[in-house]
Amino acid sequence: MSVYTPVSDDEMRVLLQDYAIGKFIALQGIAQGITNSNYFLTTTQGRYVLTVFEVLQAHELPFFLELKQHLSQRGVACPAPIARRDGRFNSTLAGKPACLVSCLAGRDTSLPTAAQCFSTGAMLAKMHLAGADFPQHMANPRHAAWWQAESQRLLPLLDESDAALLHSEIAFLAAHPDSHLPGGIIHADLFKDNVLLADDAVAGFIDFYYACNGSFVYDLAIAINDWARQSNNQLNPALQAALLEGYQSVRPLSSDELAYLSIAQRAGCIRFWVSRLLDYHFPQAGEITFIKDPNAFRDLLLDLQ
Numbered sequence: 001m002s003v004y005t006p007v008s009d010d011e012m013r014v015l016l017q018d019y020a021i022g023k024f025i026a027l028q029g030i031a032q033g034i035t036n037s038n039y040f041l042t043t044t045q046g047r048y049v050l051t052v053f054e055v056l057q058a059h060e061l062p063f064f065l066e067l068k069q070h071l072s073q074r075g076v077a078c079p080a081p082i083a084r085r086d087g088r089f090n091s092t093l094a095g096k097p098a099c100l101v102s103c104l105a106g107r108d109t110s111l112p113t114a115a116q117c118f119s120t121g122a123m124l125a126k127m128h129l130a131g132a133d134f135p136q137h138m139a140n141p142r143h144a145a146w147w148q149a150e151s152q153r154l155l156p157l158l159d160e161s162d163a164a165l166l167h168s169e170i171a172f173l174a175a176h177p178d179s180h181l182p183g184g185i186i187h188a189d190l191f192k193d194n195v196l197l198a199d200d201a202v203a204g205f206i207d208f209y210y211a212c213n214g215s216f217v218y219d220l221a222i223a224i225n226d227w228a229r230q231s232n233n234q235l236n237p238a239l240q241a242a243l244l245e246g247y248q249s250v251r252p253l254s255s256d257e258l259a260y261l262s263i264a265q266r267a268g269c270i271r272f273w274v275s276r277l278l279d280y281h282f283p284q285a286g287e288i289t290f291i292k293d294p295n296a297f298r299d300l301l302l303d304l305q
């Protein structure tokens with residue numbers, strides 16, 4: 001259950017006075033999600049999603065909300081932020097940053113079809129192209145410098161073979177950076193639970209709160225690693241091919257990007273192996289943490305090497 005901050009109907013009615021989206025009808029907590037408190041809001045003008053941010057701070061929100069507006073205006077399937085009467089997108093509720101976005105149709109899936117992988121790849125490529133004229137820049141907070149630094153805390157806690165793997169893989173990635181490859185705005189966390197699907201079509205990408213600047217092939221690799229990963233933590237070749245084909249139907253990869261793809265997939269494994277290991281070994285007191293299996297990405301990494 002991911003409604004950590006309770007919001008009463010009366011609090012919502014007060015907040016709605018700052019928006020021109022009609023009168024309050026109903027507010028319903030959303031069970032899915034891990035990090036933030038999300039609600040479906042129904043007003044006399046339509047349906048919206050209210051997010052109360054549990055970790056992000058108010059000054060960090062404008063980048064993500066302005067990015068979502070930029071992308072949604074360019075036909076990328078993602079929630080459009082709702083502007084307040086004063087023009088801002090970000091509000092405050094229960095002392096925490098909050099926002100309203102458009103409510104999308106569709107549901108996520110844990111067992112995607114090849115057609116859904118194709119659509120997701122195509123929409124990711126569309127997002128990469130649409131971000132080209134977004135004027136703001138955000139460094140990736142969870143890339144090489146981050147996994148290099150965080151691995152120092154983890155190495156003493158891992159068994160010998162995992163420690164050797166993590167150490168050698170980080171050294172390998174440092175020697176094979178992606179900085180020469182085409183890049184721009186990336187989602188950086190396009191797992192299956194961050195895509196709403198309506199049958200085979202993408203209804204919307206959600207959870208843009210790791211979006212940043214990076215190489216496009218790294219973003220594609222993160223998506224492939226999750227969308228094509230089977231329960232044995234190996235990739236399903238048909239799903240991987242479908243996502244890649246969908247991506248290339250919109251934005252063909254250069255020969256340099258194609259040559260780098262398997263390294264980008266290894267980088268994607270390190271990114272999420274490290275974050276899941278940190279959640280496991282250093283659960284934050286008072287922070288809401290749902291620990292996902294770190295070994296999934298270790299095992300996939302071993303398979304990709």
Ligand SMILES: Nc1ncnc2c1ncn2[C@@H]1O[C@H](COP(=O)(O)OP(=O)(O)O)[C@@H](O)[C@H]1O
Pocket residue numbers: 002030032033034035036037038049079101102103104105108193194206207
């Ligand atoms: N714009 C939206 N339209 C429809 N449903 C949404 C929207 N945003 C979020 N949701 C629903 O809320 C759930 C949690 O959202 P998510 O962004 O993953 O939360 P968290 O940041 O807490 O991980 C999603 O799985 C989806 O069901």
Ligand SMILES: N[C@@H](CCOP(=O)(O)O)C(=O)O
Pocket residue numbers: 189191272275276292
């Ligand atoms: N999709 C990720 C979770 C988001 O990353 P984190 O760095 O906030 O843990 C996963 O499945 O591990």
